[in-house]
Amino acid sequence: MDFFDRFTIPPHDDPMLYASIVAIGLVSIAIVFGVTYFKKWGYLWSEWLTTVDHKRIGIMYIISALLMLFRGGADAVMMRLQTAVPDNSFLDAQHYNEVFTTHGVVMIFFMAMAFIIGMMNFVVPLQIGARDVAFPRLNALSFWLYFAGAMLFNLSFVIGGSPDAGWTNYYPLAGTDFSEHVGVNYYNWALQISGIGTLMTGINFIATIMKMRAPGMTLMKMPMFTWSALITNLIIVFAFPVLTIALLMGTLDRQFFTNFFTTGDGGMDMMWANLFWIWGHPEVYILILPAFGIYSQIIATFSQRNLYGYKSMVASMVIISLLSFMVWVHHFFTMGQGAVANSIFSITTMAIAVPTGIKIFNWLLTMWKGKIRFTTPMMYSVAFIPLFTIGGVTGVMLAIASADYQYHNTMFLVAHFHNVIIPGVVFAMIAGLIYYWPKMFGFLLNERIGKWAFWNIVIGFCLSFFPMYITGLNGQARRMYTYSEASGFGPLSMVSFFGALLLAIGFVLIVYNVYYSFRYAPRNVGDDPWNARSLEWATHNPVPEYNFAITPNVNSSEAFWDYKKNGHDLFKGGIKDIHMPNNSGWSIIFAGIFFVFAFCFIFHVWVGVIIAFAGIIGCLLYRSFEKDDGHHIHKEEIEETEKKFGGAK
Amino acid sequence: MRELFPMKQVNGYIFSLLLTVVALSVYFFDMSFAMGLTILVVTAFIQAGVQLVVFMHAGESEDKGGIYVHTIYGVVLALITILGSLLAMIWGYMY
Numbered sequence: 157m158d159f160f161d162r163f164t165i166p167p168h169d170d171p172m173l174y175a176s177i178v179a180i181g182l183v184s185i186a187i188v189f190g191v192t193y194f195k196k197w198g199y200l201w202s203e204w205l206t207t208v209d210h211k212r213i214g215i216m217y218i219i220s221a222l223l224m225l226f227r228g229g230a231d232a233v234m235m236r237l238q239t240a241v242p243d244n245s246f247l248d249a250q251h252y253n254e255v256f257t258t259h260g261v262v263m264i265f266f267m268a269m270a271f272i273i274g275m276m277n278f279v280v281p282l283q284i285g286a287r288d289v290a291f292p293r294l295n296a297l298s299f300w301l302y303f304a305g306a307m308l309f310n311l312s313f314v315i316g317g318s319p320d321a322g323w324t325n326y327y328p329l330a331g332t333d334f335s336e337h338v339g340v341n342y343y344n345w346a347l348q349i350s351g352i353g354t355l356m357t358g359i360n361f362i363a364t365i366m367k368m369r370a371p372g373m374t375l376m377k378m379p380m381f382t383w384s385a386l387i388t389n390l391i392i393v394f395a396f397p398v399l400t401i402a403l404l405m406g407t408l409d410r411q412f413f414t415n416f417f418t419t420g421d422g423g424m425d426m427m428w429a430n431l432f433w434i435w436g437h438p439e440v441y442i443l444i445l446p447a448f449g450i451y452s453q454i455i456a457t458f459s460q461r462n463l464y465g466y467k468s469m470v471a472s473m474v475i476i477s478l479l480s481f482m483v484w485v486h487h488f489f490t491m492g493q494g495a496v497a498n499s500i501f502s503i504t505t506m507a508i509a510v511p512t513g514i515k516i517f518n519w520l521l522t523m524w525k526g527k528i529r530f531t532t533p534m535m536y537s538v539a540f541i542p543l544f545t546i547g548g549v550t551g552v553m554l555a556i557a558s559a560d561y562q563y564h565n566t567m568f569l570v571a572h573f574h575n576v577i578i579p580g581v582v583f584a585m586i587a588g589l590i591y592y593w594p595k596m597f598g599f600l601l602n603e604r605i606g607k608w609a610f611w612n613i614v615i616g617f618c619l620s621f622f623p624m625y626i627t628g629l630n631g632q633a634r635r636m637y638t639y640s641e642a643s644g645f646g647p648l649s650m651v652s653f654f655g656a657l658l659l660a661i662g663f664v665l666i667v668y669n670v671y672y673s674f675r676y677a678p679r680n681v682g683d684d685p686w687n688a689r690s691l692e693w694a695t696h697n698p699v700p701e702y703n704f705a706i707t708p709n710v711n712s713s714e715a716f717w718d719y720k721k722n723g724h725d726l727f728k729g730g731i732k733d734i735h736m737p738n739n740s741g742w743s744i745i746f747a748g749i750f751f752v753f754a755f756c757f758i759f760h761v762w763v764g765v766i767i768a769f770a771g772i773i774g775c776l777l778y779r780s781f782e783k784d785d786g787h788h789i790h791k792e793e794i795e796e797t798e799k800k801f802g803g804a805k
Numbered sequence: 806m807r808e809l810f811p812m813k814q815v816n817g818y819i820f821s822l823l824l825t826v827v828a829l830s831v832y833f834f835d836m837s838f839a840m841g842l843t844i845l846v847v848t849a850f851i852q853a854g855v856q857l858v859v860f861m862h863a864g865e866s867e868d869k870g871g872i873y874v875h876t877i878y879g880v881v882l883a884l885i886t887i888l889g890s891l892l893a894m895i896w897g898y899m900y
Contacts, residue, residue, distance in 0.1 A: 426894065488893075493893055497896065
């Protein structure tokens with residue numbers, strides 16, 4: 157039985173943990189049973205699991221992201237509950253460590269990243285008038301690698317034990333000396349796999365945006381979200397290889413006894429922090445730039461004005477992309493390096509506030525004298541501006557290296573980064589989801605429930621994170637599982653807990669809204685429910701498989717507005733046969749083998765590693781010699797589809 | 806015959822061999838560490854440039870502007886990363 161000992165989780169006193177393991181098992185069985193009972197395996201396989209359609213891949217990314225939002229959100233509520241009162245014993249120290257580590261990793265890698273990549277998948281090809289991304293098969297592989305990574309990470313909870321060294325995973329704490337069980341191996345491999353998927357997405361979207369724009373769409377006539385996606389993917393391609401190598405070095409340290417990040421034998425433990433943040437800081441901008449892009453689309457649409465300062469928006473994103481690679485040391489100002497190094501990185505950090513400020517003013521000036529309609533997506537965008545500015549200002553406070561000695565590793569920092577990520581990224585993704593919902597599914601989400609959710613989320617956010625600024629300045633350290641009553645953090649932490657509950661209610665309301673609208677929302681919303689401006693709205697709702705029946709002809713960044721108001725001829729010529737890529741099960745099988753490979757690697761099951769590796773090589777060989785020329789959708793078929801939507805556009 | 810013979814590629818091949826020989830000389834001749842490393846870095850960058858332009862056809866398509874901009878952007882970021890790491894991990898402790 158020695159062989160199986162490695163799969164058991166480290167002993168906990170906590171019955172809740174075992175209860176949730178049972179719950180996970182039951183839910184998995186229920187899903188398999190449900191799909192079998194309703195005879196949906198065939199549909200699921202041929203329409204979704206094997207698809208290479210960018211729209212469906214985008215939707216699968218978003219569904220996974222929402223699932224992970226609830227997984228990470230449950231962790232967040234548990235943490236707030238544990239710290240709601242002094243000397244609480246709801247979670248023990250080890251369990252608390254695992255919960256905050258999982259919360260961070262899941263929210264950044266598997267929720268936020270998946271959400272933005274899902275949005276890019278769905279929107280970018282439509283915005284540039286393309287039929288799909290440049291490499292559709294690679295795109296499917298990206299998704300399934302991400303999904304394999306996410307599932308692998310979640311498996312750690314049930315088999316072997318969760319990582320417990322924080323989402324930043326600093327060595328030597330993450331080394332085998334202090335983290336003996338396999339948790340950190342899970343961290344290394346889950347992020348490795350999904351990171352490879354993200355890198356592929358980066359290459360794919362750069363190729364798509366550079367090469368597949370509709371005729372007439374020069375770079376400076378791209379809609380703003382496409383611009384933000386281009387810059388984001390550029391950052392992905394330059395940042396993610398650093399993470400790949402750092403994770404590999406960590407793996408070698410933990411599993412093959414090398415000394416990259418050890419404290420002795422010539423290792424440099426802080427080198428991990430250095431490499432991690434060389435990737436990690438650009439990652440922050442990978443998350444926020446697409447959010448900026450979405451806000452630009454929404455604010456322009458609902459103010460009924462074109463985006464103020466298009467060129468300065470683009471320029472500020474390019475500058476942000478360069479600066480984002482020059483600031484990473486501000487994450488460890490207190491490492492012990494001298495004033496010269498800290499000053500340099502302090503100044504570059506503050507410099508980022510300038511292009512970001514330009515963008516804030518551009519949004520304000522877009523709304524200035526605009527005819528603003530306060531729909532749910534617009535409300536998120538309007539709430540974003542002041543809340544994000546508060547986050548940005550506290551960021552400048554943290555950027556002052558000497559003052560950072562006071563703020564470092566306190567709740568002040570926690571409040572700051574949640575203050576930029578939640579109003580920045582999460583609000584943008586929810587707003588974008590509601591905004592593009594009719595494009596995805598052909599009906600609108602209910603505005604009333606949407607606004608209830610909005611107020612819960614905004615108030616919940618303020619209540620949970622603003623108290624942390626105060627307790628942080630009073631000296632409450634982050635990642636501490638409890639505190640004494642004498643510290644005085646109790647009342648404010650209790651407020652935080654209530655805020656977390658409100659946030660949770662808000663997110664549940666969003667899911668309820670999906671259910672409610674699916675049942676009751678009218679389906680006759682037309683192709684342009686928001687009176688929108690950019691090209692993606694020039695096709696039908698929901699978008700047909702081939703996106704546009706006739707490739708559009710573009711003359712500005714707001715081609716659809718020109719078509720509606722200025723008589724621009726968007727669709728010249730007639731309908732022709734359309735060439736589309738074939739579906740393929742190769743991607744999901746390949747990612748599945750990767751999953752097995754990584755799982756065996758985590759547990760040192762070398763036979764499994766060798767077999768799975770042979771499978772990986774086999775998949776690559778198969779793909780190299782496979783002949784797949786795609787298929788044509790014929791003219792008659794397209795005309796029929798278009799007639800169903802009410803005439804060709 | 807002139808059109809058929811890939812003069813540019815042959816020259817590029819000879820030039821890249823020459824660069825390799827220069828880099829190899831660091832091993833065979835007795836020189837200071839700084840000198841040797843300088844030679845290696847300089848020849849490595851020229852070598853990469855030769856490969857990109859001559860054998861990977863960087864400047865031959867319509868979008869060569871974009872390709873060069875992306876390449877330079879990449880080189881700049883790589884330099885920032887390396888110099889910044891040195892600054893944070895070594896030089897930062899000296900000044």
